[in-house]
Amino acid sequence: MRSDKVRNMIVCAMFAALTAVLAQIEVPLPIVPISGQTLAVGLTATIIGSRLGAVAMVLYACMGAIGLPVFAEAKGGIQILVGPTGGYIFGFIVTAFVTGWVLEKTKFTLPWALVANTIGMIITLTMGAVQLKYVLDMTWTQALASGVTPFIVVGLMKAFLASWLGVTVRHRLVQAKLLPNQSKNNQSPAA
Template sequence: MSKQHEKLRMMLTAALFAAIIGIMAQVTIPLPLVPITGQTLAVGLAATILGSRYGALSAIIYMLLGAVGIPVFSGMSAGMGVIFGPTGGYIVSFIFSAFITGLYIEKTSATVTQAFIANAIGMLINLTFGTVWLKVMADLSWAEAFVGGFTPFIIGGILKAFLAAWIGILARKRLQSARLLPSSTKLSA
C-alpha cells in the first residue's frame, strides 16, 4: 500500500474514532460539577490503537465537531460555550492526553502494561488540565475544584486506563495482522 493510501486510511480511521468519542460521550453518570462519561475511555482507545498523531487528530476532530454545533459533547451538547465553560478543559485536554498516551506507547512498546501506564498518564493529564480549567472558569477554590473535578474520577480513570490498554492493544494487534493499521509500533504520519 502506498504512503498516501496509508495516510488517508489513518485519517479516516481518526475521523471514525472522533465519532466513537462522540458516541461514548453520551454514556454519562451525572455528578454535581462534572459528569463521568465514556469519552476518556474512547480517547484512550484512540491513542492506544492509532498512536500519538492520529489519536490526537481524532480528539481534534471531535472537539471541532462539537465546536461547530454538532451535539457530540456529553448530554448531546455542543458549541463554543461548552468548550469555554467550566468543563471545557477536559475536552481540550483530550488532544494532549491522546498525544502523550500514544507517544509513550510508541517510545516504549505496545504491551498492555506499557499501554496501561500510558493511559494512566493520559488520565492524569486530563484530570489535571480539566481541574485547573474548572477552577478558573467556575471561580472555585483549589479545594472545591479538586474535590469536584479530580477526586471523583480517580478510581474510574484507573479502570478506564486499564480497559483502554487491554482492549486497545488487543484491537491494535488484530488490526495490524489484518493489515488495517501499519505494522510498526510507531504509526507514521
Template sequence: MSTLSLAAGRPTLADRLISRSVLTDVMLVAGGAAFTGLLAQVAIPLWPVPITGQTLAVLLVGSTLGALRGAVAMVVYALLGVVGVPWFSDAASGWQVIAGPTGGYIVGFIIAAGLTGWLAQRNWDRRVVGAFASFMAGTVITFAVGLPWLAASLGLTFSQTLEAGLYPFIVGGIIKALIAAGVIPLAWKLTDRFKK
C-alpha cells in the same frame, strides 16, 4: 493506493490493520472523533463535571491511531462540537461547552491522545503493564488541563476543585485505563495471529 499519510513515525495498531494513506488517515481521524462523541453519551450526570466514556475513547483512539492522528481526531471532535455537532456529553454542543467548566477536559483530550499515541508508537501498548502506564499518563494529562480550567471557570478553591473535578473520577479513571490496557494488547495479539 497512495503511500502518502498523515501518520508520522512508527506504526500503530491501525497501521497493522489498514495500510497508510491520506484517505485512510482521514477516515480513521473522523472515526476516532465520532467514537469519542459516541462514548461521551455514556454518562453519569454529576455537576459540574459528568462521568463519561469520553476518556476511555481518548485513550483507545490515541493508542490505536498514534500521536498525530489521535491528537487530530480530538481536535476534530472539539471543533465539530463547537460548531454544532451534538456530541459532547449529554448531546451538548457549542462554544459555551468549551468555555465552561468541562472545556479544559476536552482540550486535555488532545494532549492525552497525542501522548498515548506517542507512547504506542514506542510499543508501550503491546503489553498490559506498559499500556496501563500509558493510559494512566493520558488520564493524568486530561486532569492536569481540566482541573485548572474548572477552577478558573467556576472560581473554585483548590480543595473545591479536587472535590468537584478529581475525586469522583479517580476510580473510574483507573477502571478505564485497565479496560483499555486489556483491550489494546489483546487486539495486538489477535492481529498478529491473524496476520500470520
C-alpha cells in the same frame, strides 16, 4: 501515498465518531459527569497512536465547537469548550498524543498501555481541574475535590479497559496489516 492519507483521514473520523458515541454513555454528578469520552480517548491513542489519536481528538473538539451534539449529554457549541468542562476536552488532545507517544516509544503491551493510559488520565483530569478552577472561580482545593477526586477510581478502571481492549484490537489490526506497527519494540499483547 495518497491512499495512506485518505485512510488516515477515515481512521481519525472513525475515532472522533467513536468518542462522540461513547460521550453519550454517562453517570451524572453535580458539576462534572462521568462519561465514556475518556475511555474513547484511551482506546483511540492505544489503537492508532499519538499523531492520529491527537488529530482524531482535534476533530472531535471541532465537531463539538461548531455545534454538533457530540459532547456529553448530547451537547455542542463553543460555550462547552470555554465553560467549566472544556478543559477536559482540550485535555483529550494532549492525552491522546502523550498516551500514543509513550506506547510508540515503549511497547504496545498491556503493562505499558496501562502506564500510558494512567498518565493520560492524569493529564485529562489536571487540564479539566485547571479550567474548572478559573471558569467557576474556585479554590484549588475545590477544583480538585470536584474535578479530580471523584474521577480517580473510575478513571483507573477506564484506563485498564482502554489498555486491554486497545492493545487487543491494535494487535489484531497490525496482524491483519490494517495498521502499521509503530512500536519501537514489536511485541504481542501478552508480552
